[in-house]
Amino acid sequence: MSERKRVDPNLMKEVKHYGAGDWNACFHCGNCTATCPLTEQDSLFPRKGIRTMQMGLKDKLAGSVEPWMCYYCGDCSTTCPRDANPGEIMMSLRRYLTSVYDWTGLSGKLYKSKALHIMVVTIIFFTIIAAFLIFARVPDLNSAEVSNYLSEMGASVPLNKFAPPDLISLLDHIQLIVIGLFLLTNIFNMYNKVILKDKTVKIPLWLYIKEIGAAFWNFISQWKFSKCERKTYWLSHWLIMSSYIIMFSFIIFFLGWFQTDKIHPISHPQRWLGYYVTFGLIFACVYYFIGRFRKKEQIFKFSHHSDWIFIFLLFMIAVTGILIHISRISGMVNMTYYMYALHLAFEVPMVFTFVAFSKWSHLAYRPFAIYLSNLKKSAKARMAKT
Amino acid sequence: MKGNSGEVGIYFLNGENPNAPPIENFSDLISYAEKLPGVKLVKSTANGGELNPNQLNSDIKQNNLKKIVLAGDSPGFYKTLFGKAMAAAGNDPEDVVVASFREHGAITADETDRAKAVLNCAVSNVPFEIAAVPDEVEVNPDTLVIGGGIAGIQASLEIADANKKVYLVERTGTIGGHMAMFDKTFPTLDCAACILTPKMVEVGQHPNIELMSYCEVKGVSGGPGNYKVRILKKARKVNIATCIGCGTCAEKCPGKAPSEFDAGTTMRKAIYIPFPQAVPNKYLVDAESCTYIQSGGKKCGLCMKVCPVPDCINLDEKDEEIEVTVGNIIAATGFKVFDAKRAEQFGYGKFPNVVTSLEFERLVNAAGPTGGFITSRTQDKKGNWVFSAGGDEPKSVALIHCIGSRDENYNKYCSRVCCMYSLKLAHLIKEKIPEADVHEYYIDMRAFGKGYEEFYERIKSEGVHLVRGRTAKVEEANGRLLVRSEDITADKLLEQEVDMVVLAVGLEPREDAGETAKMLDISVSEDGWYVEANSNTGPVDTFTGGIYVTGLCQGPKDIPDTVAQASAAASRVLQSISNGKIKKSIKDLPLSTIEAKVKELSTREGGAS
Numbered sequence: 001m002s003e004r005k006r007v008d009p010n011l012m013k014e015v016k017h018y019g020a021g022d023w024n025a026c027f028h029c030g031n032c033t034a035t036c037p038l039t040e041q042d043s044l045f046p047r048k049g050i051r052t053m054q055m056g057l058k059d060k061l062a063g064s065v066e067p068w069m070c071y072y073c074g075d076c077s078t079t080c081p082r083d084a085n086p087g088e089i090m091m092s093l094r095r096y097l098t099s100v101y102d103w104t105g106l107s108g109k110l111y112k113s114k115a116l117h118i119m120v121v122t123i124i125f126f127t128i129i130a131a132f133l134i135f136a137r138v139p140d141l142n143s144a145e146v147s148n149y150l151s152e153m154g155a156s157v158p159l160n161k162f163a164p165p166d167l168i169s170l171l172d173h174i175q176l177i178v179i180g181l182f183l184l185t186n187i188f189n190m191y192n193k194v195i196l197k198d199k200t201v202k203i204p205l206w207l208y209i210k211e212i213g214a215a216f217w218n219f220i221s222q223w224k225f226s227k228c229e230r231k232t233y234w235l236s237h238w239l240i241m242s243s244y245i246i247m248f249s250f251i252i253f254f255l256g257w258f259q260t261d262k263i264h265p266i267s268h269p270q271r272w273l274g275y276y277v278t279f280g281l282i283f284a285c286v287y288y289f290i291g292r293f294r295k296k297e298q299i300f301k302f303s304h305h306s307d308w309i310f311i312f313l314l315f316m317i318a319v320t321g322i323l324i325h326i327s328r329i330s331g332m333v334n335m336t337y338y339m340y341a342l343h344l345a346f347e348v349p350m351v352f353t354f355v356a357f358s359k360w361s362h363l364a365y366r367p368f369a370i371y372l373s374n375l376k377k378s379a380k381a382r383m384a385k386t
Numbered sequence: 387m388k389g390n391s392g393e394v395g396i397y398f399l400n401g402e403n404p405n406a407p408p409i410e411n412f413s414d415l416i417s418y419a420e421k422l423p424g425v426k427l428v429k430s431t432a433n434g435g436e437l438n439p440n441q442l443n444s445d446i447k448q449n450n451l452k453k454i455v456l457a458g459d460s461p462g463f464y465k466t467l468f469g470k471a472m473a474a475a476g477n478d479p480e481d482v483v484v485a486s487f488r489e490h491g492a493i494t495a496d497e498t499d500r501a502k503a504v505l506n507c508a509v510s511n512v513p514f515e516i517a518a519v520p521d522e523v524e525v526n527p528d529t530l531v532i533g534g535g536i537a538g539i540q541a542s543l544e545i546a547d548a549n550k551k552v553y554l555v556e557r558t559g560t561i562g563g564h565m566a567m568f569d570k571t572f573p574t575l576d577c578a579a580c581i582l583t584p585k586m587v588e589v590g591q592h593p594n595i596e597l598m599s600y601c602e603v604k605g606v607s608g609g610p611g612n613y614k615v616r617i618l619k620k621a622r623k624v625n626i627a628t629c630i631g632c633g634t635c636a637e638k639c640p641g642k643a644p645s646e647f648d649a650g651t652t653m654r655k656a657i658y659i660p661f662p663q664a665v666p667n668k669y670l671v672d673a674e675s676c677t678y679i680q681s682g683g684k685k686c687g688l689c690m691k692v693c694p695v696p697d698c699i700n701l702d703e704k705d706e707e708i709e710v711t712v713g714n715i716i717a718a719t720g721f722k723v724f725d726a727k728r729a730e731q732f733g734y735g736k737f738p739n740v741v742t743s744l745e746f747e748r749l750v751n752a753a754g755p756t757g758g759f760i761t762s763r764t765q766d767k768k769g770n771w772v773f774s775a776g777g778d779e780p781k782s783v784a785l786i787h788c789i790g791s792r793d794e795n796y797n798k799y800c801s802r803v804c805c806m807y808s809l810k811l812a813h814l815i816k817e818k819i820p821e822a823d824v825h826e827y828y829i830d831m832r833a834f835g836k837g838y839e840e841f842y843e844r845i846k847s848e849g850v851h852l853v854r855g856r857t858a859k860v861e862e863a864n865g866r867l868l869v870r871s872e873d874i875t876a877d878k879l880l881e882q883e884v885d886m887v888v889l890a891v892g893l894e895p896r897e898d899a900g901e902t903a904k905m906l907d908i909s910v911s912e913d914g915w916y917v918e919a920n921s922n923t924g925p926v927d928t929f930t931g932g933i934y935v936t937g938l939c940q941g942p943k944d945i946p947d948t949v950a951q952a953s954a955a956a957s958r959v960l961q962s963i964s965n966g967k968i969k970k971s972i973k974d975l976p977l978s979t980i981e982a983k984v985k986e987l988s989t990r991e992g993g994a995s
Binding site: 027031032035044048078080 | 731788792793794854855856874877879880
């Protein structure tokens with residue numbers, strides 16, 4: 001109890017950069033917490049989070065996992081008697097926490113400045129295009145080697161001669177390692193703030209192993225989200241997430257299997273999984289885009305620039321992906337190359353700006369937060385018993 | 387003279403202050419301001435510009451300002467800030483003048499002319515009250531009171547007791563209003579009927595009061611001191627003069643409808659007396675539920691046959707219109723309670739034992755549906771959920787505050803009475819079922835009146851569970867009701883199972899409050915309540931001469947405040963009658979008249995100095 005908490009009077013101002021809303025409007029009636037189907041006795045939100053923020057308890061906020069427990073169904077905001085928009089506050093707190101975990105400080109800069117984020121994306125985009133223009137060599141279709149290759153594959157477009165999977169895979173892995181290192185260190189930072197700095201709870205090692213299963217199950221199924229009243233949100237979220245995960249593992253681990261010039265029959269898993277992924281991404285992107293454009297539903301009423309850029313890049317990646325496939329099947333050689341270059345030009349800035357520093361990182365933070373929260377809960381329950 | 391030599395600065399502060407009026411033709415107002423004599427600088431912060439003391443200081447110095455007018459700033463939030471800036475520039479901080487639009491009646495968007503007049507007065511150093519004085523006219527000594535609730539009753543009695551004639555128009559079949567429905571008053575726990583019914587009887591018997599029940603005001607013409615009022619006498623179908631109130635007609639009547647007086651918890655006949663103590667204590671016929679009228683005179687007509695008084699009931703009677711002439715009009719038109727069905731999350735209309743406070747008020751009343759026993763609703767033989775004296779006593783009851791009040795989704799304002807009446811209901815439950823658990827969920831406990839805080843303490847000591855935290859939803863679980871809230875002081879999520887939920891519904895303006903306001907030519911606030919001329923110094927006046935507002939139609943208030951306000955309105959009426967003269971409406975005063983007066987006054991003053 002003697003622990004001293006530092007109060008930061010500018011905390012609210014700071015968090016305001018990460019989202020919208022007049023958060024002083026909150027008069028602490030508790031409606032949002034009592035409305036929320038996900039809130040639990042040991043982790044009450046959104047109201048407590050708003051209180052923490054209003055009181056300027058920066059360290060407490062940095063160590064809280066509650067914002068990650070919210071999947072944003074918007075029910076708290078629609079019934080809020082003060083129009084304080086607690087749902088969007090939770091969303092903003094997630095953005096803020098992402099920047100808190102990020103030791104490079106880039107995350108906060110991207111979140112706070114729309115111009116910077118767009119600029120970074122644009123620069124990377126044109127760098128990739130330039131790299132293609134400079135380094136890529138268009139294979140000569142008339143050369144013996146290429147024509148032999150094509151007849152051997154039964155294909156009409158030698159994309160793998162244009163962009164060899166081994167090379168692309170290598171670049172992918174470099175990208176993965178670099179971004180992965182940032183993400184992992186950020187996750188460790190989160191672990192430090194949530195668990196190591198919290199002296200009230202001690203977690204035995206075996207508990208870490210025991211809780212992995214439940215966390216993994218929740219990650220796969222998004223089971224927690226399904227407890228929210230509106231199931232369409234869970235479905236669209238699950239669609240975008242599962243598509244992304246499958247796509248991600250194709251590209252990172254199985255690129256040689258995924259990127260083939262040979263056109264497999266439609267029954268081949270490479271084809272239908274690819275179609276599923278493309279459909280999932282495009283459907284979800286269009287769904288989110290229309291929602292955010294119309295602003296009718298509570299969760300779409302406010303859109304941060306990171307939301308728009310995220311949807312845009314993801315949509316462009318999916319569209320150029322399917323266009324590569326279509327032009328390859330229909331034998332449009334140059335079109336395939338263009339689309340491939342564009343595909344990568346959209347993919348790299350997406351990975352670079354979002355995976356470790358912005359919206360995408362919640363794919364890692366949220367399941368990890370749920371894991372940590374379960375750990376704390378079990379540990380506390382054990383401590384209460386003894 | 388100060389500030390008349392090109393040294394006046396005007397700051398519009400509409401954007402800074404949400405209480406300022408939303409003047410429609412803002413640019414027109416600004417160009418008017420620029421043309422006023424002596425004005426050198428006009429600045430508007432309507433677009434949310436921040437007031438910066440350094441900037442103000444340099445404004446003052448650059449333009450050599452000797453006087454500043456704060457336009458639209460009511461009641462002068464920024465006067466201190468500007469005063470400091472003036473002092474820093476070496477001027478007199480007292481030379482900051484507030485031109486309060488709101489205070490002088492520029493309340494709605496179309497009152498640009500009034501705003502101009504107020505501005506003109508402030509720039510020329512002439513008090514608005516002196517520049518804008520309407521002429522006086524003779525006053526008709528008769529008064530019209532619209533609405534027969536406690537406000538209308540009190541106002542009528544005050545005037546009638548001063549030997550002046552009052553027409554009291556009441557829309558329903560009896561006077562008494564909402565207060566007649568209440569069981570007890572807070573904080574004294576007096577029986578509401580015991581206070582009200584003697585007053586009602588007095589109204590009914592008073593030689594100076596012409597009680598017009600079941601009537602509606604349809605039109606008002608003329609002006610202050612001489613209003614011609616068209617009143618619709620709705621066909622009561624029963625002759626008030628001859629009806630002896632025996633009840634034979636109602637006994638035989640087959641038509642039924644939910645009782646308005648019992649807030650729909652019981653049924654009444656189509657021919658009925660609203661409640662046993664009604665004034666006038668005579669029957670009336672509700673056309674909607676009358677078989678004879680609904681069938682176009684082909685069926686039924688039993689009441690006419692059984693009535694022992696010849697020609698007393700005439701179901702074919704038609705509405706008629708009459709006209710009266712009065713000098714003053716008091717609007718005491720009251721309120722309606724919030725429709726709890728609008729806030730779906732509380733399950734009203736879905737779960738039979740989620741009831742409104744008004745229904746509960748009838749339930750605990752000894753003349754109510756169960757004779758005063760608190761019971762849960764049970765299904766009768768026909769499957770309807772009804773209160774019956776034989777029903778089960780609820781073992782636990784939840785009272786939920788702020789239903790439809792203090793809520794941006796419905797009404798932003800506080801309804802002022804719900805905290806106290808909920809505490810009262812909690813007490814009544816504890817009194818009648820001492821072993822019952824009573825849970826009360828509130829946002830803030832507003833026990834503001836005389837003796838109210840003490841009452842709150844008393845209820846706390848009676849073992850009522852008071853939870854600070856607004857209930858978010860009511861659900862059904864295990865055949866009982868589940869109330870979900872967060873106890874914000876204990877940081878706990880509460881899921882309380884109860885047998886009955888009482889929703890403390892807020893108060894709203896009547897549906898036709900706007901039409902009535904139009905008829906009377908008075909302003910309506912954003913929330914729909916009638917606007918008084920000045921909340922501090924003219925709480926019952928309006929900007930229309932000879933028209934006063936009192937009671938709930940002016941805004942939510944409790945019974946003591948309503949009665950006090952009704953007496954205040956009566957005193958304003960009596961003042962004009964006693965003088966024999968009344969001022970015309972300030973709103974009919976043209977801008978040019980005020981401008982001329984300002985010019986006259988300021989030149990005279992200027993000449994003297």
